[in-house]
Amino acid sequence: MTKQERAMNTRHALIRSAAQAFDQHGYTLAKLAGISAGAGVSTGALHFHFDTKAAMAAAVETEAARILHAVARRVQRRSPCALQALVDTSHAFAQQLCWDVVVRAGFHLNSRTSHASETDMLREWLECVRRYLTRAAREGSILADASVEDMTATIIGATIGFEGLARRDREWLSRATLASLWRALLPRLATPEALARLEPAGMECALSAAGALPEGPVGGLTGGLTGGH
Amino acid sequence: MTKQERAMNTRHALIRSAAQAFDQHGYTLAKLAGISAGAGVSTGALHFHFDTKAAMAAAVETEAARILHAVARRVQRRSPCALQALVDTSHAFAQQLCWDVVVRAGFHLNSRTSHASETDMLREWLECVRRYLTRAAREGSILADASVEDMTATIIGATIGFEGLARRDREWLSRATLASLWRALLPRLATPEALARLEPAGMECALSAAGALPEGPVGGLTGGLTGGH
Numbered sequence: 001m002t003k004q005e006r007a008m009n010t011r012h013a014l015i016r017s018a019a020q021a022f023d024q025h026g027y028t029l030a031k032l033a034g035i036s037a038g039a040g041v042s043t044g045a046l047h048f049h050f051d052t053k054a055a056m057a058a059a060v061e062t063e064a065a066r067i068l069h070a071v072a073r074r075v076q077r078r079s080p081c082a083l084q085a086l087v088d089t090s091h092a093f094a095q096q097l098c099w100d101v102v103v104r105a106g107f108h109l110n111s112r113t114s115h116a117s118e119t120d121m122l123r124e125w126l127e128c129v130r131r132y133l134t135r136a137a138r139e140g141s142i143l144a145d146a147s148v149e150d151m152t153a154t155i156i157g158a159t160i161g162f163e164g165l166a167r168r169d170r171e172w173l174s175r176a177t178l179a180s181l182w183r184a185l186l187p188r189l190a191t192p193e194a195l196a197r198l199e200p201a202g203m204e205c206a207l208s209a210a211g212a213l214p215e216g217p218v219g220g221l222t223g224g225l226t227g228g229h
Numbered sequence: 230m231t232k233q234e235r236a237m238n239t240r241h242a243l244i245r246s247a248a249q250a251f252d253q254h255g256y257t258l259a260k261l262a263g264i265s266a267g268a269g270v271s272t273g274a275l276h277f278h279f280d281t282k283a284a285m286a287a288a289v290e291t292e293a294a295r296i297l298h299a300v301a302r303r304v305q306r307r308s309p310c311a312l313q314a315l316v317d318t319s320h321a322f323a324q325q326l327c328w329d330v331v332v333r334a335g336f337h338l339n340s341r342t343s344h345a346s347e348t349d350m351l352r353e354w355l356e357c358v359r360r361y362l363t364r365a366a367r368e369g370s371i372l373a374d375a376s377v378e379d380m381t382a383t384i385i386g387a388t389i390g391f392e393g394l395a396r397r398d399r400e401w402l403s404r405a406t407l408a409s410l411w412r413a414l415l416p417r418l419a420t421p422e423a424l425a426r427l428e429p430a431g432m433e434c435a436l437s438a439a440g441a442l443p444e445g446p447v448g449g450l451t452g453g454l455t456g457g458h
Contacts, residue, residue, distance in 0.1 A: 028257045112396065122397075145416075150409040157401070157410065158383055161390025167341065168351075172386070180379040181386060187374075188417035 011049050013039035015063055018056040019105035027057060027109060057109050058118075064106020065119040071096055072128065082135035083142075083190055084198055087182050089128065090159055091202035094173040097163060108167075111160065122160070129155050133189075141194030151189055155181075175201055240278050242268040244292055247285040248334035256286060256338060286338050287347075293335020294348040300325055301357065311364035312371075312419055313427055316411050318357065319388055320431035323402040326392060337396075340389065351389070358384050362418075370423030380418055384410075404430055 001009075017038030021030035032053060036046040050056045071092045079085030096103045111122040133148045142148075158181050165172035182200035190198060230238075246267030250259035261282060265275040279285045300321045308314030325332045340351040362377045371377075387410050394401035411429035419427060 026257065028255065112393070122394075147409075147412065150413040153406055153409040154383075154387055154413040157388070157390035157394065157406075158386035159390065160394055161386035161388065161392075163390075164341070164393045165351075165386065165389055177382055177386075180376075180382040183376065184379040184383040184414070184417060188413060 007049075010039070010041055010045060011059075014041065014046055014049055014056070015059050016102060019060045019064075019102040022057065022060065022105040022109060023101050027053070032056075060102060060106040061110040061119055061121075062106075064103045064110065065121055065124075067096065067100065067103050068093060068107070068121065079203060081141060081194070081197075082132045082139055083186070083194060084203055086129065086132035086136070086155075087186075087198065087200060088202050088204060089132075090155075090182075091175060091178050091204065093125075093159075094162065094175070094178050097166065098170060098173050107163065111163075122156075125159070126152065126156050136190075136194075141191055142189060143191055146189050151185065154185065178202070236278075239268070239270055239274060240288075243270065243275060243278055243285070244288050245331060248289045248293075248331040251286065251289065251338060252330050252334040256282070261285075289331060289335040290339040290348055290350075291335075293332045293339065294350055294353075296329065296332050297322060297325065297336070297350065308432060310370060310423070310426070311361045311368055312415070312423060313432055315358065315361035315365070315384075316415075316427065316429060317431050317433060318361070319384075319411075320404060320407050320433065322354075322388075323391065323404070323407050326395065327399060327402050336392070340392075351385075354388070355381065355385050365419075365423075368423075370420055371418060372420055375418050380414065383414065407431070 014035065018030070018035045020038060021035050025031075030053065032046060033043060035056065036043045039046070050059065072089055075088045075092050076085055079088050097107060098104075107121055110119060130148065130152045133142065133151055136142050137148060162172045162177060162181075171177060179201040182198075186195055186198055186200060243264065246264045247259070249267060250264050254260075259282065261275060262272060264285065265272045268275070279288065301318055304317045304321050305314055308317050326336060327333075336350055339348060359377065359381045362371065362380055365371050366377060391401045391406060391410075400406060408430040411427075415424055415427055415429060
């Protein structure tokens, strides 16, 4: 292993350990000493990579955004239509939030603070939802009297609510809960023809049940810095 | 003013000041010295009423629950049917969360922690939603293929999401955003006959527009410990 590879590994271990500390204790109470210990390095090594706790938080947020972007691209390539892509993206994000502490801590820090961060994951998720609904309307799979703006607000509220509620009970981010949301919304949103083809529990679930995909969290497929707790 | 009245006033001022500190800085960073100063009393007076910061948080939560119970009862007495009562309760709670720092801080503390608190406002809100939907089904105003459980999960997710999002932008708890949610959900939930009578923006809004009610936050009508920031 080269010196550069070792430095990258240490940096990744520190980001992971910081995410665990933020997830467990919150940003305010997380201690740098605990973070370096969790990564198996000295506080000197930590300070070589990160000047401050804020810099660590920014790195966790950036890494979370990178993973979610990769997940979103992967889902988009596979999905047969815009509405299914939206449903599948919500499931894939929920799974990632459950299994990947870096995504969970990074998304939470980023979406709950009004700091001038480079990435704004909440804004990106809102634009992703709106874009898919607008594309679905162009595809002719949206009911004439459904409002893209009303549905965007409802979907953002519900998914962000589930993310917050899952901090108390992980079940709120389960495939079953997300499927409940889509069973409640899709009949008001999709034309009967589109609705007949949609899978509220996600295509990945349908494919996986048919043996086309390996089981397990999405994180295992995206590469990079993944893993749960 | 009797000695007992003065003590009650001090206690109320301390609860208010604690709520402001929790709302602004979070529970962890809120300082007892700042709370007593905010209430215009000595730290000795604070300790006469509350042993610990945890005891103050519990008092804020209890007071928030008391106010929300009063709001819920008031809405229930007025609403013509279960679905409108549910819509109106969500609007009244949202207004209260916007205007009343005690409700905002108390609900947030109580719903985001898994402590063994006496009150569990999240659980109560979930049961309130489920009860209204079940009552609406008995009243015959729910579509035969609508699922009470799917809708309960969706409504809880969305409303709790709005509450969290409003910490970044108060607009998420506005009457307009809540009305978006109900415009998106009610056509999937209510029979056409029921739907024609429902007001997604809330009956209070309709009555107020007709001049039947004074304008302003609900807080002003419930008595007790209210006020915004």
